[in-house]
Amino acid sequence: MAIKIMRNFIQQKILNDDLSDLENFIELYNLKIKELSIIIALKNGRDF
Secondary structure, eight states, X not given: OHHHHHHHHHXXXXXXXXXXXXXXXXXXXXXXXXXXXXXXXXXXXXXX
């Protein structure tokens, strides 16, 4: 859910032409996706 909220927030910033701190939000979004991918992989028994 948090990832969807973050994605919507980033989309709104872009639509409003508010590019301040956008790079930081995108980096945080990517980190959260990576974190979620690791959690899913661990639950499925894969190692990193």
